[in-house]
C-alpha cells in the first residue's frame with residue numbers, strides 16, 4: 211500500500227468530501243493560497259476556489275459562529291483553527307451555541323460542523339503555541355472530539371466527521387503531520403467513537419491517543435526487551451469514549467496506564483481512570499497510573515519543553531515502577 | 538376597504554404588548570419560573586422590520602426575544618407553553634424564555650448570550666449567498682435580519698461579524714435596538730460613541746438611525762436595507778432608538794432611570810402612534826379597534842389556557858437529542 215503523510219491524508223479527506231458534497235466548505239486564517247500554517251490545505255483553493263476555501267480575518271469566535279450559522283441553513287463547514295491554543299477565543303461559540311442548538315431548541319436544527327485544529331508541543335513554540343487542550347472539550351455535552359494518531363485514521367475519521375450531523379472538534383498533531391503511514395487509494399471511512407488495540411499484550415494496557423500513541427508504542431518495544439508485555443490501545447475518539455474496548459483490555463491485563471500530552475490535572479486520564487475504576491475495579495491488580503504533561507505552561511527551551519512533556523522514556527519509567535510494585 | 542397590512546401589524550404589535558403584560562403578571566405571581574426580558578415599548582421595531590421583509594427571510598434574536606418571535610409569526614400558544622416549561626413549547630421546555638426557535642418560519646433563535654447571535658446571523662447570510670453562487674440556487678435571495686441591543690454592540694463578535702459581512706457583502710441587516718440601557722448601564726458609560734450607527738463606517742456599510750417608536754419609519758429603512766441586500770450591495774447597520782417599559786428582567790427596580798424619563802417615552806408609545814394614524818388617515822373606526830383589542834386579549838388568554846393544561850416534559854426524556862442520531 212502507498213504511504214503518505216498524515217497532513218496529506220487530511221488534505222485528501224477534505225478534497226474528497228468537497229468533491230462529493232458541494233455544501234462542504236472551509237473557513238480559516240491563511241488557508242487559501244498560503245495553504246494554512248502547516249500547509250495542510252495547500253492547493254485546495256486552486257482546485258475549489260476561494261469561496262469554498264475561504265480566508266477569514268483573525269476572528270476565531272465569530273468565524274466559528276459564522277460556520278454555525280451556515281450549518282443551520284444546510285452547509286457542512288470545516289473550520290481551521292491555526293493552533294489549538296487559539297480555540298480558546300472561540301469557546302463561547304462552541305460551548306454556548308454550536309453544541310447547544312440541537313438540544314436547546316428542541317431538536318429542530320442541527321449543526322454539522324468540524325473544527326480542525328493542531329495541538330501539542332515538541333517544536334519549541336512556547337506556551338501559547340504548544341498546548342493540548344482537548345480535555346476541555348470532553349466536558350461539553352453535544353460535542354464529539356476526535357484525535358487520530360495515524361495517516362489512515364486521520365483520513366478516515368475526518369471523512370466521518372465531515373459527514374457527521376454533530377459538531378466535532380478534530381484534534382490534529384503538529385508533530386504527526388510529517389509522519390508517513392499506509393493509506394489505501396480507494397475510499398474508506400473510519401467511524402468516530404471506536405478505539406482500537408494497536409498492539410496486543412498481557413501485563414499492562416497503555417491507553418493513549420494522537421501522538422502519545424506513537425510514544426506508547428515506542429515504550430512498549432523497550433519494555434518488551436525487559437520482559438514486560440504491553441497492550442497499546444489508541445482511543446482515537448475522546449468523546450464519545452469507547453469504554454467497551456478500554457474495559458475489555460484492562461480486564462485482560464489488570465493494569466492501566468493512561469498517556470496524554472495535555473496537563474495532568476483534570477485531563478483525559480482523569481476521566482478514563484474514573485471510568486475504569488467504576489467498571490473494572492474487581493479486575494485491577496494495580497492502581498491506575500497517568501503519564502501526562504506537568505501542570506505548567508509548555509516552556510519554549512528544548513530542555514524545559516522535554517522536562518514538561520511526556521515521552522516514551524517517561525512511560526517506560528512509570529510502567530517499570532508499577533510492575534515492580536505490583537507484579 | 539381598510540389597509541389590511543396596517544391593521545394586521547397593529548394587531549401584532551398589540552399582541553406583543555398584551556402578551557408581555559400578561560407575562561409580567563404571571564412572573565410576579567410565581568406562575569412561571571425562571572426569568573424573562575420583556576419587549577413592551579419596542580413593538581414598532583420588530584413589527585416594522587417584519588413588515589418590510591418576506592416571511593421566507595431569516596431572523597436571529599436576543600434574550601429579549603418574545604416580541605421578535607411573535608412579529609415573525611410565532612404561535613403565542615407554543616411560546617407561552619415554552620415559558621411554562623411544557624413539552625409542546627417550541628423548545629420542548631429545554632430552552633425557556635431566552636432560547637426559542639422555529640426553523641419553519643425562519644426564526645433561527647433567541648439567544649441568552651449577549652451578541653451571540655450576531656455571527657450566527659452572519660453565517661446564515663453567508664449560506665444564502667453561497668446557495669446562489671456555489672449551489673446555483675438562482676432563486677435564493679433571502680435576507681437575514683440580526684437583532685441585538687446597544688449593549689450587544691460592544692462585544693467582539695459585533696465587530697468581527699460586521700467586518701466579515703462588509704468584506705463579503707453579505708445579505709444581512711444588523712438591527713441594533715438602542716433602548717438606552719444595558720441592564721443598568723447607560724450607553725454614555727459603556728460606549729465611546731453615542732450612536733451605534735456610526736460604527737457602520739468602520740465596516741464599509743451604511744449606518745442608519747431610525748425612530749424606533751415609529752412603525753412607518755422602521756419599515757422604510759428596513760425596506761431599503763433589504764433592497765440593498767437582495768441586490769448584492771451588502772449589509773446595513775440600522776440603529777433604532779427605542780425604550781423598554783419594564784425593568785431589564787423581573788428583578789429590576791429601575792433605579793438607574795427616572796419615572797419622568799419613562800413618562801416622556803410613553804408619550805410616544807408606538808402603539809398609540811400607529812393607532813392615531815389608523816384613526817386619522819386610514820379612517821379606522823373605534824369599534825374596529827375595540828374589537829381587535831378584544832380578539833387579542835382572548836388570544837393571550839387562550840395561550841395561557843393552553844400552556845396551563847398541556848403536560849410537562851417527561852423526565853425520562855432529559856437526555857434526548859443531546860446528539861443528532863442518524
Ligand SMILES: Cc1ncc(C[n+]2csc(CCOP(=O)(O)OP(=O)(O)O)c2C)c(N)n1
Pocket residue numbers: 574600601649650651685686687688689690716718719720785
Ligand atoms: C456574554 C454575556 N454577558 C452578560 C450577560 C448578562 N446580560 C444579559 S442581557 C444584558 C444587557 C444587554 O443589553 P442590550 O444588549 O442593550 O439589550 P437589552 O437588554 O437592552 O435589550 C446583560 C449584561 C449575558 N447574557 N451574556
